[in-house]
Amino acid sequence: MRVLIIKTSSLGDVIHVLPALTEAMLAIPGIRFDWVVEEGFAELPTWHPAVDKVIPVAIRRWRKHIWWTIKSGEWQSFKKSIQSTKYDLVIDAQGLLKSAWLTRYVSAPVAGFDKDSAREPIAACFYSRRLAVPPTQHAVERLRQLFAAALGYNLADGSGNYGLSVHKLYSLTPKKPFVLLLHGSTWDTKRWPEIYWRELAKHLADHGVDVKLPWGNAVEKVRAERLAIGLENAEVLPKLNLGGVARVLTGALACVAVDTGFGHLAAALNVPTISLFSSTNPILTGTYGKRQIHLSSDFPCAPCLQKHCTYQPTYDDLRLFDMKLELPLCFTRLSPAHVASRLSMLLFTDGLK
Numbered sequence: 001m002r003v004l005i006i007k008t009s010s011l012g013d014v015i016h017v018l019p020a021l022t023e024a025m026l027a028i029p030g031i032r033f034d035w036v037v038e039e040g041f042a043e044l045p046t047w048h049p050a051v052d053k054v055i056p057v058a059i060r061r062w063r064k065h066i067w068w069t070i071k072s073g074e075w076q077s078f079k080k081s082i083q084s085t086k087y088d089l090v091i092d093a094q095g096l097l098k099s100a101w102l103t104r105y106v107s108a109p110v111a112g113f114d115k116d117s118a119r120e121p122i123a124a125c126f127y128s129r130r131l132a133v134p135p136t137q138h139a140v141e142r143l144r145q146l147f148a149a150a151l152g153y154n155l156a157d158g159s160g161n162y163g164l165s166v167h168k169l170y171s172l173t174p175k176k177p178f179v180l181l182l183h184g185s186t187w188d189t190k191r192w193p194e195i196y197w198r199e200l201a202k203h204l205a206d207h208g209v210d211v212k213l214p215w216g217n218a219v220e221k222v223r224a225e226r227l228a229i230g231l232e233n234a235e236v237l238p239k240l241n242l243g244g245v246a247r248v249l250t251g252a253l254a255c256v257a258v259d260t261g262f263g264h265l266a267a268a269l270n271v272p273t274i275s276l277f278s279s280t281n282p283i284l285t286g287t288y289g290k291r292q293i294h295l296s297s298d299f300p301c302a303p304c305l306q307k308h309c310t311y312q313p314t315y316d317d318l319r320l321f322d323m324k325l326e327l328p329l330c331f332t333r334l335s336p337a338h339v340a341s342r343l344s345m346l347l348f349t350d351g352l353k
Helices: 011-027 059-064 066-072 074-082 097-105 121-126 139-151 194-206 218-228 242-250 261-268 315-320 329-333 336-349
Strands: 002-006 032-038 051-057 089-092 110-113 129-131 178-182 210-213 234-236 254-258 273-277 292-296
Touching: 002 011, 002 097, 011 032, 011 139, 011 261, 051 074, 059 066, 066 074, 074 097, 089 097, 089 139, 097 110, 097 121, 110 121, 110 139, 129 139, 178 194, 178 261, 194 210, 194 218, 194 336, 210 218, 218 234, 242 261, 254 261, 254 336, 261 273, 273 336, 292 336
Parallel strands: 002 032, 002 089, 032 051, 089 110, 110 129, 178 210, 178 254, 210 234, 254 273, 273 292
Antiparallel strands: none
16 A cells, blocks of 8 residues: 655654554555655655655745746656655645645545644645544644544554654764753744753753754854853754754753754654743643653743744833843743753653763
């Protein structure tokens, strides 16, 4: 049986599909998957043993340059690639109009979430099989249920397994233990204050642990450089692709992360991780797996699900907190001391020093 998966982005969303593939592979001997995914994440599906062909798309880029996309032949090349294989089934694992639209170019039955389960209900209009999956549960569990219903097998008991074949990614044991600080996010409301990152790095220095700071764009690079100023135990990493970040992750004692795709990658690689949540809800989209700790703000407006903070500080807020250094204020409930304490517990419990 050959199945085409449509799940283009984002990094965390792509990673959430992997346990469903592992389960399907065990339930249906010989099943093989091809996968349509954003070009920036195209390497990741190749790490799963059930995936044969990865078909990159560039929807984010194509939207900005529609005429060039058509003139360059990229769109025609994509359609040719997606139509070159005969599929028994297409699964739209995203439930968005943009993903559902791509299913039009494949001559095969299409399964996806029904209108009450999809993130964009209109997407269900494109499916020949509309499947009900309760939305108030973690994304990984929703996808496990979707694949089981679409492919006709019983969902296994227990938690899902990412099933990655990543032995080639494992790095040599570093000369000195380090913790990876995943500070980058496109949402203002997800960014733990820089002063807090520096306090955490100083705490780790006192315990003989280095910190490494990755970055994905110019803004994040500048932030990483600010975080490292004057800290002998801090290293700003060079520009890395997805595989490069994965290799660094495999050598880390642990990670501390905001709600970011690389945090989900750490979970998929079974790296102990403390994830910090303010504006988003870890019950639905938190890192999934063993050795994962979610610290959520209990600030009055959290989780707000907003990219930019609209909270108006009270008189007490102005008196207690630095309005230049401790924004967004919801993260004041997740102090560096608290995070350091939980990190120490995680490493101790995990048998690490």
